[in-house]
Amino acid sequence: xxxxxxxxxxxxxxxxxxxxxxxxxxxxxxxxxxxxxxxxxxxxxxxxxxxxxxxxxxxxxxxxxxxxxxxxxxxxxxxxxxxxxxxxxxxxxxxxxxxxxxxxxxxxxxxxxxxxxxxxxxxxxxxxxxxxxxxxxxxx
Numbered sequence: 001x002x003x004x005x006x007x008x009x010x011x012x013x014x015x016x017x018x019x020x021x022x023x024x025x026x027x028x029x030x031x032x033x034x035x036x037x038x039x040x041x042x043x044x045x046x047x048x049x050x051x052x053x054x055x056x057x058x059x060x061x062x063x064x065x066x067x068x069x070x071x072x073x074x075x076x077x078x079x080x081x082x083x084x085x086x087x088x089x090x091x092x093x094x095x096x097x098x099x100x101x102x103x104x105x106x107x108x109x110x111x112x113x114x115x116x117x118x119x120x121x122x123x124x125x126x127x128x129x130x131x132x133x134x135x136x137x138x139x140x
Contacts, residue, residue: 007031007041035074043079043081
């Protein structure tokens with residue numbers, strides 16, 4: 001089985017959350033492990049969702065130069081799953097089969113396409129399996 005793992009958007013958002021130090025520390029640990037081992041994966045969707053939050057909702061909002069630096073140093077090494085018709089078809093199948101929202105289905109499809117063993121997210125049921133992928137809530 002693969003040692004690769006997928007990091008959902010909330011991991012990156014929590015890594016900036018000074019109001020939840022335990023979640024922030026766990027999120028930072030996952031990101032650092034992913035960067036140091038080269039085993040973490042993100043999709044285009046994670047990057048888009050993160051910057052939507054970081055540029056608009058962080059207090060203060062992330063500046064464009066900060067976002068560019070984060071994109072280069074954190075997301076670029078992890079970015080492995082791009083948008084494609086095949087990914088959309090897979091996500092549609094997941095959505096129908098498991099009655100999961102479109103955006104969550106895209107995350108699952110990307111993690112499966114990346115051959116990840118684990119998807120770290122608090123947005124899914126902890127321990128649930130999809131094919132070879134296991135959901136783990138890093139904050140449970």
